[in-house]
Structures are given as structure tokens and as C-alpha cells.
Amino acid sequence: MNMPQSVRLVDVGPRDGLQNESQAIAVTDKVRLVDDLSAAGIRHIEVGSFVSPKWVPQMAGSAEVFAAIKQHSGVSYSALTPNMKGLEAALEAGVREVAVFAAASEAFSQRNINCSIAESIERFAPVLEAAQKADVKVRGYISCVLGCPYQGEVPADQVASVARELHAMGCYEVSLGDTIGTGTPGVTRALIEAVAKHVPREQLAGHFHDTYGQALANIYASLLEGVSVFDSSVAGLGGCPYAKGATGNVATEDVLYMLNGMGIETGIDLDLLVNAGARINLVLGRENGSRVARAILAAR
Numbered sequence: 001m002n003m004p005q006s007v008r009l010v011d012v013g014p015r016d017g018l019q020n021e022s023q024a025i026a027v028t029d030k031v032r033l034v035d036d037l038s039a040a041g042i043r044h045i046e047v048g049s050f051v052s053p054k055w056v057p058q059m060a061g062s063a064e065v066f067a068a069i070k071q072h073s074g075v076s077y078s079a080l081t082p083n084m085k086g087l088e089a090a091l092e093a094g095v096r097e098v099a100v101f102a103a104a105s106e107a108f109s110q111r112n113i114n115c116s117i118a119e120s121i122e123r124f125a126p127v128l129e130a131a132q133k134a135d136v137k138v139r140g141y142i143s144c145v146l147g148c149p150y151q152g153e154v155p156a157d158q159v160a161s162v163a164r165e166l167h168a169m170g171c172y173e174v175s176l177g178d179t180i181g182t183g184t185p186g187v188t189r190a191l192i193e194a195v196a197k198h199v200p201r202e203q204l205a206g207h208f209h210d211t212y213g214q215a216l217a218n219i220y221a222s223l224l225e226g227v228s229v230f231d232s233s234v235a236g237l238g239g240c241p242y243a244k245g246a247t248g249n250v251a252t253e254d255v256l257y258m259l260n261g262m263g264i265e266t267g268i269d270l271d272l273l274v275n276a277g278a279r280i281n282l283v284l285g286r287e288n289g290s291r292v293a294r295a296i297l298a299a300r
């Protein structure tokens with residue numbers, strides 16, 4: 001397998017990162033974060049979610065955020081939509097890319113979206129159909145691909161089967177989520193091999209939380225398997241409201257530093273990205289979750 005020469009980083013900080021914050025965050029701060037990320041050269045930004053505000057209150061203002069961000073051509077600004085209600089709200093807000101989200105674990109599916117895996121796939125079918133009619137791209141997520149906070153081990157075959165369904169129903173990319181960050185490089189490679197029997201590697205993405213400090217190693221393992229799209233959060237923002245103790249996604253700055261060192265192209269400016277992370281940390285009163293950013297900021 002050839003190592004990819006370029007990588008697309010999807011910054012999920014404004015959504016996966018901020019969804020977990022209990023303090024109120026002003027729309028202007030969310031907008032600033034998205035605009036800072038696009039200015040740093042991020043070409044895919046997950047801006048928010050159209051989900052129940054009772055379940056995830058922090059994402060309630062997503063339509064306002066979409067209305068206020070500066071949208072640049074060549075940048076995809078996406079949002080989560082778990083059902084038709086979410087898709088309708090996203091379309092009304094002018095969103096051009098959405099994501100449906102399933103799980104590979106029944107227990108997590110129930111806690112996260114209040115239905116079984118099979119029911120979630122049924123709910124997604126009209127979302128895919130309506131999105132395609134509106135010429136809106138749909139990405140698919142699978143949570144708990146390398147372990148579940150409620151069920152423990154998750155068989156790779158189960159992940160592969162959900163990935164096959166999402167791909168077959170029209171998701172242009174399937175993002176494999178290590179929600180609780182327990183995966184290690186060997187199982188990551190085995191998982192990609194199992195899933196790649198059903199979904200081409202060029203249509204897979206890795207979404208690693210860094211709870212156990214394994215995310216960069218798992219990204220390297222995924223690169224060896226030919227995966228060239230990774231989700232990450234600037235400054236390592238976030239966690240997951242339905243996975244107790246989960247820390248944020250791997251920090252975008254840390255992934256970028258590794259890719260730069262390997263000569264892999266991303267189009268992202270590390271210094272501008274560090275500034276974006278530093279600014280949102282100031283707003284949140286939070287310590288920077290990126291080791292690379294901490295080192296760069298200390299050296300400045």
C-alpha cells in the first residue's frame with residue numbers, strides 16, 4: 001500500500017469539540033473559530049449539528065452560526081443531521097454538506113440517538129434521498145469502531161457491516177470513529193482491512209479521540225493502510241456527551257505537525273492554526289489540548 005501524498009483534514013472542533021462544553025458559548029465566538037480555521041487553510045469544517053437541543057444544548061444555535069460564517073469556495077462547511085427534521089433545518093440554513101451518524105454498538109446507538117442500529121439506518125434512508133435531490137453531499141459516521149463505553153469490544157465485522165450499509169445508501173465517505181480512544185495501531189489496521197472489503201479505502205476517514213494517547217499512532221497505522229482523510233479538532237477540543245471520560249479528538253495541530261514532517265501535503269498553515277486554537281482556548285478558559293501548539297506558543 002502506498003503512503004498517501006496528500007491528506008484532507010476535517011476539523012470537527014466547532015461541532016465535536018464544542019458540543020461537549022457546558023458553558024454558554026456566544027455565536028460570535030463559534031463563528032470566529034470557523035473563520036479562523038478556514039483562514040488557516042482547513043478545507044472541510046464541521047460547523048454544527050441539527051439535533052435535538054434537549055439532547056445537545058450547545059449545538060442549538062447552529063443555523064445562526066451558518067448564517068454568519070464567511071463561506072469560501074473550495075471549503076466544505078458541514079453539519080450533523082440525524083433525521084429528516086435535522087436535514088430540513090440544515091437545508092433551510094443553506095448547508096451544502098451533512099452527515100448522518102450511526103454506531104457499531106447497539107448500546108451506544110440507543111444512548112446517542114435513541115434507536116437501534118437498524119432503526120437508525122431506516123431513518124437515514126429518507127435523509128440520503130432528500131439530500132441527494134437537493135444536491136447536498138452526505139458523509140456517514142460510525143461510532144465505537146474500536147470499543148464501546150457500554151458494551152466493551154466491538155467486532156470488526158459489525159463495523160464493516162454498518163459501513164457497507166452507509167456506503168450502499170449513498171454516503172460519499174464513511175468516517176470510522178474511535179469514540180473512546182481505546183484503539184491501538186494493530187487493531188486499527190485490522191479494522192481498516194475488514195472495512196475495505198466493502199468500502200474503498202479512498203472513501204474511508206479516521207476519527208480518533210485521544211483519550212488513551214493512541215490517536216497519532218492510529219493515524220499513522222491508517223496511513224499505512226492507504227487512508228487519506230482524518231477528522232481532528234483544533235487544540236484537541238471536545239469529548240463526547242455519551243461516552244463518559246472521553247477526551248477530545250486528536251488535535252489538528254499535532255496531526256499537521258506529523259504530516260508536515262512526513263512531507264504529506266495538506267494545504268494548512270500551522271502557525272495560523274495554532275492562533276485559531278489559542279483564541280478559542282482563551283474564550284473557553286481551557287488549557288490547550290495540543291502538545292504541538294503548547295510547544296510553539298511557549299517558543300514564541
Ligand SMILES: CC(C)(COP(=O)([O-])OP(=O)([O-])OC[C@H]1O[C@@H](n2cnc3c(N)ncnc32)[C@H](O)[C@@H]1OP(=O)([O-])[O-])[C@@H](O)C(=O)NCCC(=O)NCCSC(=O)C[C@@](C)(O)CC(=O)[O-]
Pocket residue numbers: 016019049050051052053055056080082083084085086087101112113114141142143144177178179207209240241
Ligand atoms: C436523534 C434524536 C433527535 C432522537 O431523539 P428522540 O427523542 O428519539 O426523537 P423524537 O423524534 O421522538 O423527537 C423528540 C423531540 O426531539 C425533537 N427533535 C427530533 N429531531 C430533532 C432534530 N433533528 N432537531 C431538533 N429537534 C429534534 C422533536 O421535535 C421532539 O421535540 P418535542 O416534541 O419533545 O419538543 C436525539 O437522540 C438527538 O438529537 N440526539 C443527539 C445525538 C448527538 O448529537 N450526539 C452527539 C453527536 S454524535 C458524536 O459525537 C459521535 C461522532 C460523530 O463524533 C463520532 C464519534 O466520535 O463516535
